[in-house]
Amino acid sequence: MTVLLSLLGGVNTSWRFDRMATVSKAGTSDLTPAFSKHHAVTVVACRPRSGNRKGVVEKNNHTTAQRWWQNLPEDLIAEQAQTRLMTFARSQDARRREGRDGSTTAAVMFAAERLRPLPPSVFPVVVTEERTATRQALIDWRGNRYSVPPELAATKVIVHQRLGVNTIDIATVSGVVLARHQTAEPGLGLGVTIRDSGHITALERIALTSAPPGRPYRKKERIPPGAAARHEAAALTGTTEPTTVISLAAYEQAAKNRNTLQ
Incomplete structure (x- = not known):
């Protein structure tokens, strides 16, 4: 208009x-x-x-x-x-x-025809669309991603944006606004992710609470195959022994010698 x-x-x-x-x-x-x-x-x-x-x-x-x-x-x-x-x-x-x-x-x-000047502001049109939040508590909007509270992960939300305003409101289906963000430059391929500091803290709190006691973060470990895994591999390949055996002893000895020389 x-x-x-x-x-x-x-x-x-x-x-x-x-x-x-x-x-x-x-x-x-x-x-x-x-x-x-x-x-x-x-x-x-x-x-x-x-x-x-x-x-x-x-x-x-x-x-x-x-x-x-x-x-x-x-x-x-x-x-x-x-x-x-x-x-x-x-x-x-x-x-x-x-x-x-x-x-x-x-x-x-x-x-x-005598026409009057245009209004100084844009007509207050509000664009309303439905989105589904990801499991990481993010929603897609105009080529970028915005955070929602963790309790809204994997649920439907309603996004409101008024034309001419660079903010969006994210509300529940019942209409309760739970998040507001400054919008990034819209467009495909940008992929900007904007998170609220409160949403980040809530996600970290949930992650620490759900972790096993005494071991909040599990480090990467190399677990060798067990007897059941070797039995299944033999059934698939038709052999009783692995076709390729890799020994790291030579690499370990080389590393020790290098440290000794230094």
Whole structure:
């Protein structure tokens, strides 16, 4: 909406919409307060079950959606398609149409129409999406990863981000916000991981609590194969002895000699 208004050069006084949920409340004639209040316009919603009035809103897009879109090459990228759309829209400004004072063009009508300046702030749209936290208590958002409390690991959470704001709120399914992060630069391939210090401390506490008593961290050990493992290996290979025997005695002796020389 903001991009469209900036291309038009301002805001007029009256808008006509279909009865969509972002404009009017479902089942009523009440408008969404923030929608009209933010842009300071008069919103005219089409009457329910009146297809002939709904066509007034959609007919202006008929030429673009049918003739122009269907003849668009399939190998164009988004930026090239947007450039062609802007060129096509400018060509429509020269078409003749009937106005209040007789036949005129859209370009003349736009120049004569007095538009108010755009609002200083962006319309407060909040993007809400569902995510599933990993077992490491992380969620993916716009190419980066953000931490959640450990008790939310492997559960569904709801992420909220308001357009124009560089923070996200992570809430439970019931709506309780439990984490807030400053967002990193969005994009694929960056893979930035942002963790809250409180979440890190909680994860460490859980890891230490679940470790065996007296041995919080298990070091890497080389455990030789037992009798059962050797028996299974012999059954698979058809031999009674290992095909390859590696002795580290020579390496141990070389290491001792090197230490002695030093």
